[in-house]
Amino acid sequence: MGTVDPRLQALARASLDADCPEGYALELTHGAVDGIERLLAAWLLPGDRIAVEDPCFLGSLNVLNAVGHAPLPVTVDAHGMQVESLRQALEAGARAVLLTPRAHNPTGASLDAKRARALRQLLAAYPQVAVLVDDHYALLSQQAYHSVLPLDGRRWALLRSLSKPLGPDLRLAWLACDDETAMRLRLRLASGTGWVSHLLQDAATSVLASATQRAKIASAGERYQQRLQSLQELLRVRGVPTPLPMEGLNLWLPLPADSHPQVLALAARGWHVRAGEVFAVAAPGHGLRITCAALGAAQLRQLADDLAAVCSL
Template sequence: MKIIGKTAIEISDSVRQLVESGELNPGNSLPPVRELAEQLGVNRNTVAAAYQKLTQADIVISQGRAGTVIRQPAKAGEQEGLSLGTALIDMADGNPNPEYLPDPRQLFGEANVRCFLYGEETILPDLNTYGRDWLGNDCPPGMELELTHGALDAIERLCVAHLVQGDKVAVEDPGFMGTIGSIKLAGMRTVGIEIDDFGMKPDSLQMALNLGVRAVLITPRAHNPTGCSLNATRAQELKGILASHPNVLVIMDDHFALVANSPFYSIIPETTLRWALIRSVSKGLGPDLRVAFVGCDKATADRLRARLAPGMNWVSHLLQALVLSCLTSKKIISSLKAAQSTYTENRLELIQALRSEGIEVTSTVDGLNVWIPVSEDQKTIAYELAKKGWLVRSGNAFEVQRPSNAVRVTISKLNPGQAGKFVKDFKFSHG
C-alpha cells in the first residue's frame, strides 16, 4: 500500500483508489497524520484536510486516539416484507392485510386515466385539492404540497435537500429499519431518542439537540415497531423543546394516517423554519401504490421540486389517478374503515391474551404491530417460535443505539383464535 500526493485532493484520491482496488479494506488503519505528512513531505494540515474529505465521503471513520480506519460500506440492512418460501404463519412481515386492499385489476377501469405529456402539472389538480384538504389543517401556515414515491422516498429527499453527509438525524430508538437504512445510505448519522408509550421522551430529545442534531424525524402515531402514539401532552412538550431550535429540520412521518385510530398531534412549532408532514397511502391502499403527500414550507417545497421537475422524476400521473380513484371511492373508503376495525380487534386480542398470561407488553394503541419485551435472548425466542410455526421479527433489526431485547409481532392477518394459541407457544418459548 502506498499513498501518494502533494495536495489534500491528491492524497484523498489516492486513498480512494486504494480502497476501490482492494489494497485497503474495511478495518484497515491509515497512517497517523504526522507520519504520513513526513512520508509525503507535506504539511500536517494537508494530510488532516485529506482525512477530513475522506471522512465526509464516508470512506473512513475517525476513532480518536485509535486512529483513522477504512469504514465498512453502507448497507440497506434488514428489510420489511414477506419471508418467501416459508410455511410458517408470518407475523414478521409488517404488511397490511391484502383482503382490505383494492383490487388492481379493477382500478384502471374505474380511474379517470389518460396519456400525460411533458410539461403538464406534476400533481393532478383533484389530487392536489385532496392533499391540501387532508394535510392543511395539521401543518403550520403557508403549507406547500408535493408528492413523492412513498414515505421513505420523501424522507431521503428531505434529508438530501437540507443536510450534508455526516449530519446527525434524531430518530426513535427502536426505530423503523427502512428509515434508519435510508438515512445511513444518504450519508447521515442517526441518533437514537428513547421512547415510551407516548413516543419520544422530551429529555432524550433535548439531549440530542444539545449535541447538535440537524434534523428530527418522528412518527406521530402507530410507530413501527412499538405502536406508540403521541398524546396531546407529549406533543406539546416536544413542540416546546423544538421551538428553541428553529434551524433544525422537523419531519413528521404519519405513515399510518389512512387507517389510524389515534388522533394526530403536531410537534412542529411556528418558529421552525424547515418542516414537513408526510402521509403515505401504502398502509391503506398497498405498498405498490407508492405515493406520499408531503406538506412542507415553501423553501423545502422548492428544493423538492428541483428534483421532481417535469421531465425528470415526477410521480406518475397514472399512479396519481389510481390513488385519487381509491381515495374518493365509497367502496374503498368502507374497506379502509373495515381494515381499521380489524387491526384494532386483532391488536387488542393479542395484548389481552399476553396480559392474561402475565406477559407485560407495551400499551400499543395503533398500527400493525405489537412490541413484546423479553427477558431472554430475542433470537433464541424467535427461533423457538419458528419451530412451533410462528415467524416473528427480532427486535435487534430496529436498534439504533440501544439494545432492544424484544420481538415484534404483526397482527394484521391474525385469524380469530390465533392470538391465544400464539401466546401459549410464546410463553413456552420464553420459559
C-alpha cells in the first residue's frame, strides 16, 4: 500500500467499498490486462483450466495463450455468463473464473441482478475456485454493478480500469482483492517494475478529484451509450436486428457464417471493423465488433446503410 498515493487510494475506495467484502486489500496495476496477467500468475500454473466467456475479450485470450492456461468456454447471452455453461466448466475442473460484469467485450452484455445472484449461488458450491471480475467499464457504465462474489474467504479480485475513462495511455487500474492475493501481487511487482508510476497516479488523481472532470466522464459514458443505441435503432429500421441490451464502446453484430466477406466489404467502403472469429474460445464466434463510440450522427447513418448492404453477402 505504500506505493499507492493516499488521494488516489481514497478515490478508489469510494468506488469499491460498496462492492467488495469488508477489509479488502487495494492494489494498483498497469491497466486491466496487466492486472489479469499478474493475478493469473499469482493463482495458477501453466496448464491450469480457467472458465472464460465465449466469445472472450481478445486481450484476455492473449494472456491465457501467452502463459499456457487452458480456457474453458462459458456461453454468453444478453445478460452475461450463462449459469449452466459455467457449471459445466466448473465440473470440468476450472481453477479460476474470469468474468465481465458490465460492457462485455465484444458482445456488450451486462449482468442483471437475477443472473448475478444465480452465478453467485453456483460459485458458492466451489470455494476452491478463484474469481476474477474484470469491471473494466465501471467509470463509464450506465448499468448497475451486480456482484457474483460469494462471501466465503476464497481468492478473489475486482479490477476497475482507469484507462477507459481517462485515456488508453494512462495505464492504471484499481485492483481490490483478498489479503493473500495482495501479498502475492506485491511480491511479483517488487521483482519487476517495483511500483506503479507516481506521475500516472498524480495525473489520474488530478482528474478524478475534480468534480468538473468527473462530470465530463459521466457525460462521456452517456454519449457513448446514446451512440450505441442510436446505431442499434438505425440497424433495426433497416432490418438488421442486434442483441439487447448492450453497453460499451462497441456494437456486436452476430452473423450466421464467417464474417470475413463483410469485413472486406466494409473495408472497401472505408470502415475498419473486427472479425468476430478472433474472440472465439470454442464456438465459431461469427459476427462483427464495431467501435461506434466516437461516431457522429451522419457517420452512424452511413455506417448503418453500409452494414445493411453487406449483411446480405
